[in-house]
Amino acid sequence: MYIKVGAIESLFTGFFQVLVAAVRKRNIDLPVNRANYYHQSPESESQALTSSFRCLNKACMIEDPERDINPDGFASNPWRLCSVEQVVSLKSLLRVVPMWSSNIMVQLSLNQFSFATLQTKTMDRHIFSDFEIPAGSFSVFMVITLVMWIAFYDRVLMPIKARYTGQPGGLSPVFHMGIGLVLSAAAMVLSAITEGIRRGIAIDQKDPQDSPNINMSAMWFVPQYVLLGLADAFNAIGLVEFLYSELPKSMSSFVVAIFTLGMSVAGFFGSVLVNVVDSVTSYGGGVSWLSSNINNGHLDYYYWLLAFLNVVNFLYFVLIICRYNRHEKEVKEKQCEYSTQRA
Numbered sequence: 001m002y003i004k005v006g007a008i009e010s011l012f013t014g015f016f017q018v019l020v021a022a023v024r025k026r027n028i029d030l031p032v033n034r035a036n037y038y039h040q041s042p043e044s045e046s047q048a049l050t051s052s053f054r055c056l057n058k059a060c061m062i063e064d065p066e067r068d069i070n071p072d073g074f075a076s077n078p079w080r081l082c083s084v085e086q087v088v089s090l091k092s093l094l095r096v097v098p099m100w101s102s103n104i105m106v107q108l109s110l111n112q113f114s115f116a117t118l119q120t121k122t123m124d125r126h127i128f129s130d131f132e133i134p135a136g137s138f139s140v141f142m143v144i145t146l147v148m149w150i151a152f153y154d155r156v157l158m159p160i161k162a163r164y165t166g167q168p169g170g171l172s173p174v175f176h177m178g179i180g181l182v183l184s185a186a187a188m189v190l191s192a193i194t195e196g197i198r199r200g201i202a203i204d205q206k207d208p209q210d211s212p213n214i215n216m217s218a219m220w221f222v223p224q225y226v227l228l229g230l231a232d233a234f235n236a237i238g239l240v241e242f243l244y245s246e247l248p249k250s251m252s253s254f255v256v257a258i259f260t261l262g263m264s265v266a267g268f269f270g271s272v273l274v275n276v277v278d279s280v281t282s283y284g285g286g287v288s289w290l291s292s293n294i295n296n297g298h299l300d301y302y303y304w305l306l307a308f309l310n311v312v313n314f315l316y317f318v319l320i321i322c323r324y325n326r327h328e329k330e331v332k333e334k335q336c337e338y339s340t341q342r343a
Contacts, residue, residue: 038060038061038069060081095324105309106310119198124216176238176241181310194220194221243258
């Protein structure tokens with residue numbers, strides 16, 4: 001039997017309805033009794049309206065039951081009265097945005113490794129006497145690390161963690177994200193040190209033309225690719241798990257979209273950062289850090305800048321966690337309060 005399911009209302013439409021309804025009721029005081037909130041379904045009565053983004057709670061506040069609700073139980077004007085489910089969905093999205101934004105710096109660091117192709121071109125890329133790795137292929141070490149770690153994590157590490165922590169998923173997604181941020185900063189520090197050594201050797205050999213005859217193996221770049229692959233694995237897994245756990249089931253399709261949006265935003269800001277650094281460091285006729293001749297430039301300084309930004313991003317992440325933990329405590333208190341009232 002073929003059944004065609006009718007299209008449901010877009011989540012974005014629901015978000016805009018909450019914003020419009022909240023603005024329309026901005027001068028009205030919030031009710032003390034939660035019975036004055038509009039629950040579209042009985043299942044939503046257990047959902048907690050917290051004090052975060054408190055102004056949005058007005059969107060589901062019933063002013064006049066006869067005017068606001070039709071006989072069938074639905075809102076007569078969805079742009080003036082929204083359901084608790086809609087408000088909770090929008091609040092959930094707004095609440096995960098700060099945590100999602102901390103992933104942008106990791107993706108930005110990943111994108112900047114296009115400079116590594118220029119670096120490895122100036123180095124000895126031979127593994128054997130008759131085999132040379134192409135300069136653009138070194139990123140395969142990052143991909144291999146990412147794939148191997150995900151398989152090891154899923155099949156080996158997760159069961160071990162679950163056994164010792166007593167939780168099916170082992171350590172929390174937030175903890176995984178934090179490890180990813182630390183590894184991303186470490187990868188940038190290692191990149192800066194390695195580039196400083198490479199540039200020093202190139203200058204000592206008086207090689208201003210980027211000749212591929214520098215007496216240094218390109219395999220020194222493998223550890224930073226491995227670190228960045230691990231950083232991406234930890235952060236991506238943690239972020240996706242976090243989004244799935246925080247967003248309502250009706251927004252499950254948003255998870256992949258939000259994650260890939262972060263990659264796009266990182267690409268945009270990465271381009272802006274490169275242009276800004278190039279303009280500032282070449283101001284007044286000076287040699288840019290990102291000169292096309294990398295031996296004359298200072299890629300090591302650029303990597304130190306990325307390392308500093310990653311450290312700042314980690315501190316931002318810690319502040320988000322503190323606020324997130326306070327919110328989680330409030331949600332549990334509200335749910336206990338509602339359960340007591342229903343009993």
